[in-house]
Each structure stands twice: as C-alpha cells, then as structure tokens.
Amino acid sequence: MIKTTALSKSFQQLEVLKEIDVQVNSGEVVAILGPSGSGKSTLLRCFNGLEELTGGSMQVCGVLVDAKQSKKERTKRIRQIRLNTGMVFQQFNLYPHKTVLQNVIEALLIVKKWPKERAVEKGESLLARVGLLEKKDVYPSRLSGGQQQRVAIARALAMEPDLMLFDEPTSSLDPELVDEVLAVIKELAKDGMTMAVVTHEMQFAREVADRIIFMADGVIVEEGKPEAFFTNPETDRAKKFLKKK
Numbered sequence: 001m002i003k004t005t006a007l008s009k010s011f012q013q014l015e016v017l018k019e020i021d022v023q024v025n026s027g028e029v030v031a032i033l034g035p036s037g038s039g040k041s042t043l044l045r046c047f048n049g050l051e052e053l054t055g056g057s058m059q060v061c062g063v064l065v066d067a068k069q070s071k072k073e074r075t076k077r078i079r080q081i082r083l084n085t086g087m088v089f090q091q092f093n094l095y096p097h098k099t100v101l102q103n104v105i106e107a108l109l110i111v112k113k114w115p116k117e118r119a120v121e122k123g124e125s126l127l128a129r130v131g132l133l134e135k136k137d138v139y140p141s142r143l144s145g146g147q148q149q150r151v152a153i154a155r156a157l158a159m160e161p162d163l164m165l166f167d168e169p170t171s172s173l174d175p176e177l178v179d180e181v182l183a184v185i186k187e188l189a190k191d192g193m194t195m196a197v198v199t200h201e202m203q204f205a206r207e208v209a210d211r212i213i214f215m216a217d218g219v220i221v222e223e224g225k226p227e228a229f230f231t232n233p234e235t236d237r238a239k240k241f242l243k244k245k
Contacts, residue, residue: 001026001061001163001194002047008055008067009042016042018218019056024163024196029189031209031226032198035241038215040198044167047196048085049078061085061162083111086156087165090172092148094140094155100127101136104155111159126154130184146177153184164188166197182208202245206230214238 002024009017017039024030032040045051047060052074057066061084065077094103101123108119127133130150140148149169156164166185170178182204189195189208199205205212205226212229214222214237222235233239 001028002058002196004046004056004058006056007043007046007053007058009039009046009051010054016218017046020220022213022220024194026162026194027192028210029193029195029197029208030211030213031205032196032213032215033200033202033205033241034215034221039218040215041167043215044087044165044196044198047163047165048082048087049074050087083159084162085165086159086161086163088149088152088156088167088169090168092140092145092152092172094148094151096140099137099139100132100143100151103140103151104158107155108158122158123154126157127151129157129187130154131180144177145173146180149173149181150184153181153188157188162194164193164195166195166199168198168200170199170201202230202242214241216241 004020004022006019006021007017008019020043032043034040042051046053046058053065053067055067057064060081063077063080065074101120104126105119105123108114108122109116124133124136127136130153132147132150135143135147170181173181178201182201186208209226212224212226213220214229216237222229222233222238229238230242233242
C-alpha cells in the first residue's frame with residue numbers, strides 16, 4: 001500500500017527526513033513512534049502530498065510519485081493518491097458552520113458528485129459506526145473533543161479510502177476522551193483497514209499495531225513486532241525513548 005525509496009524532505013537547510021525506505025502492506029496497521037522532532041508527522045504528510053518530496057520516491061495506493069517528476073505530474077498523481085487515502089489530524093479541522101452530517105458528506109457531494117439522498121444515507125451509517133448518529137444535526141462547537149475527532153474519522157471514511165493515515169489523533173484530547181477515539185481506530189483495525197498511525201499512545205500501539213516503526217533524527221532507527229520492540233528493543237535510542245514513557 002505504501003513503499004518509499006530514499007524518501008527525503010528538507011525545509012530549506014533543515015533535513016527532516018533522510019532517505020527513508022519504508023513499506024506498509026495491505027491490511028497492516030503500522031504505528032510510527034519517536035520523540036518530538038523525529039520526522040514522524042512529516043513522513044505521514046508526505047504520503048498524501050501535504051509535504052512535497054525533496055528527494056527519492058514513494059508509491060502509495062499504486063501511484064508512483066518521484067521527486068524527479070515535473071511539478072505538474074506530481075500534482076496530478078497526488079490528487080489520485082488523495083482519492084484513495086483518508087487522513088485524520090491532531091486538530092479536528094471540521095467546518096464550524098456545518099452540522100456534523102454536513103461535515104461528513106461534503107466530499108461525497110463535491111468530489112464524488114453523489115446525489116444528496118445517497119450521501120446522507122452513507123453519512124448516517126458512518127456516524128452510527130462511530131457512535132454519533134444522534135449528533136448528526138449538531139454543530140461541532142457543541143461536541144467534546146473526542147466526539148469531534150470521531151466525526152473527523154467518519155468524514156475521512158466517507159471517501160471509502162484504501163488507506164487511513166492518523167497524525168497523533170488523540171494528542172489534542174483530554175485524557176478521559178482518548179479511549180473513545182482509540183476504540184474507533186481499533187474497530188477499523190479489526191475490519192482490516194490499512195493504517196499508518198503516528199501516536200504517543202504506547203499501550204494502543206502495543207495492542208493494535210502489526211508493526212512498530214521507531215524514528216529519531218529523521219531516520220528509521222528500528223522496526224519490528226510490537227512485543228519485541230516494547231520488551232526487548234534492539235537500539236539504545238529506542239531503549240532511552242521507552243524508559244521515558
């Protein structure tokens with residue numbers, strides 16, 4: 001589902017990602033861990049074109065993007081990737097002037113050009129899936145942070161993506177609201193959704209991920225099965241990181 005080759009990303013003189021080779025297979029849940037500033041979120045944002053590659057290439061949902069391609073060609077290919085990829089951010093990014101249901105069905109109406117009746121039916125089924133159908137006519141400001149994030153997940157699922165990307169989906173939430181969002185992500189994992197999740201929630205990563213990718217200083221330092229990573233990390237960098245958790 002994702003395969004990168006020597007993927008690099010710099011912001012002016014600062015090299016944030018250094019020739020990353022990584023793979024995420026269909027149906028796999030990969031948790032990306034690491035200290036702040038290690039490049040985790042930048043890597044995730046590269047996958048759906050929110051950050052442009054400085055070097056190397058990536059193949060996402062069967063579409064190849066290479067830093068050597070023309071800007072026009074890369075833009076066209078990123079658009080294809082986004083049609084098959086859902087993304088959930090730290091901040092919920094809901095439209096404040098639209099109801100919960102309107103937020104969820106917006107892309108179906110505008111991008112997929114679905115008739116409203118069909119979009120509403122889909123939107124309601126997704127809200128039921130995340131336990132928020134009764135809030136469909138409410139505006140985001142009336143929801144808790146956990147509820148808003150669950151709406152954001154429903155909105156991302158509306159496009160029926162092959163791949164879901166989560167960028168620290170619980171980091172903006174009060175501790176008591178974290179579990180309700182993680183429960184939704186766990187259900188998606190059970191249903192076989194391919195996911196890459198940047199997270200600080202170690203217990204969640206241990207329970208749900210098929211594989212852990214540990215990053216530091218713009219490189220992948222270690223990767224492996226959760227049990228092995230958490231009980232017997234191979235590198236000093238990972239040991240030091242886990243000691244603080």
